[in-house]
Amino acid sequence: MSAQPHALPGHDLDAFWMPFTANRQFKAKPRLLARAKDMHYWTEDGRQILDAVAGLWCVNAGHCRQEITDAVAKQAATMEFAPTFQMGHPIAFELASRLAKLTPPGLDRVFFTNSGSESVDTALKIAIAYHRARGEASRTRLIGREKGYHGVGFGGISVGGMVNNRKFFGSLLPGVDHLPHTLDLEHNAFSRGLPQWGAHLANELERIVALHDASTIAAVIVEPIAGSVGVILPPVGYLKRLREICDKHGILLIFDEVITGFGRTGKAFAAQSFDVVPDMITTAKGLSNGAVPMGAVFAQRKIYDAFMQGPDNAIELFHGYTYSAHPLACAASLATLDIYAREGLLTRAAEISPRWEQAVHSLRGLPNVIDIRNYGLIGAVELQAREGKPGARGFEVFTQCFEKGVLVRQTGDVIALSPPLIVEDKHIDQIVSTLREVIGKTT
């Protein structure tokens, strides 16, 4: 028997324990999506919804692209699964080689996973094992950042900096420290593109090194642009400074590009947009256009090479997933890369971003709007929290936008925007005019 009345007859919503969702609230008033094409979803009752968040930052080429659908269907009928432990299948190698051509110089070794969380935990483990392979086994500490999001594995929540993702889950990894976050409305509110103030916050890494000693630190992991927490941009010069300090102390720098990878910032990777080369890049989402779960870690060749020692018959890295380089995911990703290349999508955000910036900043001056942030095809509108009710105003704006046919993403009182990279002017206009109407009416 169902515990809750359901708004849509014929659906029993009880069994699915929904992720990162207010289950009881949702099940009392569900929002169910039924199909999708290009820039749009359609609800069960046939309403068209403009997707202003690429699903969940993943459908970069737009929904239900025929080419991807066909590639996955063909692969499913040819060989639906093949192991990659002591075995291989050709499109896994083909995909890795093609990806290695998109990454910044040197990052041409690819480890496949099935999600961003797995990519993060993989990269952290590789970092620690890399130092050990080089005879520096004391380097085990991991440095993350406040307000960072690195998925939900124990490694990811340990280096992550979102309190609700951490506090319920007991002991996290030991030997983790955090840099301060870079969000500062007092100095940077309504910056267009990267904020000018705050590069010096990277110097906090020197303080952490002085406290623990470099010989204990394996890696620093940051999102070049933090997404989940409500979009936090790196101040001009900040990431370069982090790179310099890591180099000085022999610390690996990991960029978590699960949302910034695959064109979101106007180049294939944010590392290229910001001209900073990390030692590893973690990815997922846009890698396969969200069509089949897939993640990947890109590592500098020197990292891979450090493992390639000992007898030839020895397994070099005791890590991997049953579904690493799953054939359906490889097929989806190869077709996705074809679309990205043919339609110029990996650089399209750079072309549209002036128009996008102007559009999202036109919301300045509306009631309760305390900041607007943008870079590439990312936008965020931060609303003043209601007294004693954090997140309530943001949730209302999110649900009202959905009622009016636009899907945005809400984190607390921040509305985040990350449309598919095929977005056109008319869609940008609809996103912004809907937000203007809704925010204008929200008390």
Ligand code: PXG
């Ligand atoms: N790292 C980063 C930087 C992410 O943004 C993950 C890791 C984890 O990926 P998986 O595939 O394990 O979920 C993410 C995921 C949001 C939102 O609202 C963002 C993510 C997931 C869900 C919601 O911004 N990012």
